[in-house]
Amino acid sequence: MAADTDAALSSGFHLMDAAASTQAGRTDAIFLAMVLLCGTVALVLLVLVVLFSIRYRRGSHIDRTPPRELRGIEIAWTIAPLLVFFGIFGWAARDFVTLADPPADALPVTVVAKQWMWKLQHRNGRREINELHVPLGEPVVVTMTSEDVIHSFFIPAFRIKQDVLPGRYTRLWFTATQLGNFPLFCSEYCGSEHSQMIGRVVVMTPADYGRWLAGGPAQPSMGQYGFALFRQLGCSGCHDARSTIHAPLLDGIAGRTTHLQDGRTVVADANYLRDSILVPNKDVVAGFEPVMPSYAGQVSEEDLGALIDYLQSTSKRDSP
Missing domain, CATH: 1.10.760.10 (Cytochrome c-like domain)
Known part of the structure; x- marks a missing residue:
């Protein structure tokens, strides 16, 4: 994997990692909004602490008479943060619901996690281990389960992460917006070799992806194999x-x-x-x-x- 030069791990300092999916831009926007909001509040509080420390220091000749009740200001500083909270909650909830509702035409991929590898299979039956090939600009829905413990499917450049649970199916979807190779990690500690449970997502042009998908060894599709098992x-x-x-x-x-x-x-x-x-x-x-x-x-x-x-x-x- 180290031999693959990848946009997400290019040299040089970057404030944000590569944003290589449609979800990434929305996630980055709300993250930066939270950083600016929290940073602004922290800065205002810091300035006030410093000013009050100087103004009301011991020995300063300043009027310390308790101020009169300012009911309007008290209501304002209670209601304003509440409205900001509801705004951020609605913003995040909208993006979360969008991520949980894949398009009907999304390409299906099945993932089975185990200590310590990712086993992936495409609809036509082609299988991969620790690699996921996807086409550029087309939605892909990933349905996942685990053979043993809880894992977590994490593609930092796509800003998506989903727990992979034994005995249940979870899923997520994404649309890649950049060509290249992007790291795939397990972000849930899953045993002694957790750090080695890595892979990559290979984003290809639709034409190259079609040739890659058809170029694997001949085998029945998942539906055909399922019918035979049935x-x-x-x-x-x-x-x-x-x-x-x-x-x-x-x-x-x-x-x-x-x-x-x-x-x-x-x-x-x-x-x-x-x-x-x-x-x-x-x-x-x-x-x-x-x-x-x-x-x-x-x-x-x-x-x-x-x-x-x-x-x-x-x-x-x-x-x-």
Whole structure:
């Protein structure tokens, strides 16, 4: 990685790191606004402390009569910071919500973290370790989970960071705005070799990315592999429309509102689908008995990702 000259690690002093994604500019703006606000308040307080220390020092001949009550000033210095706080909160919340809602056409990438590496897979099945190739100017959504402990997916030049949790899926998205190689770190202490859990993000032109994506070894896409697993594990024997066993149909299940046996409703997102495979008795669909066996310990994280990708593809196939 040291051999790769990279825009984010170029020589010379920089007040801010390279801003190489659409999110970076928004994050830098609110960060600089907070620095200026806090710096201004600190400077004003420093000046007042110095002035008051000189003016009211011991032995100075100054009127120390308590001032009369100034209710208007008291209200003003209470309301003004409150309004500033709400303004900053709204600003940050808007950017946070934007980061949590990827575009529908974002390129999907699956990440599985483990001590101490990043395993990444693209929709067409191409795999990478500690590297992520992405096209310039196109949104990419990264869905992540961990095989062991909590990790944290951190790309400083993109100003994005997301905890990667065992047993759950988390995700983030970004759009790269600069060509080049950018460091990828784990920013959550995850064991003795945490500092070695590093990688890089390679931003390429869309044409170069297309050639790179198609140039890997021939292998089934995630959806195709997921469909093969779906049949191999016997899922189709119960959940197929032609099955004689009374089980929920799974075509189009992803993203659909599902009614549960206990009266709750949930959206069938990736975490729900994962739990339905590993902990099937947790959220039983209304009208069905909790008879499905658990596949915990029988499928790897990569296999789970492929199964979920297949189920999600049935929803996209059925949508108008």
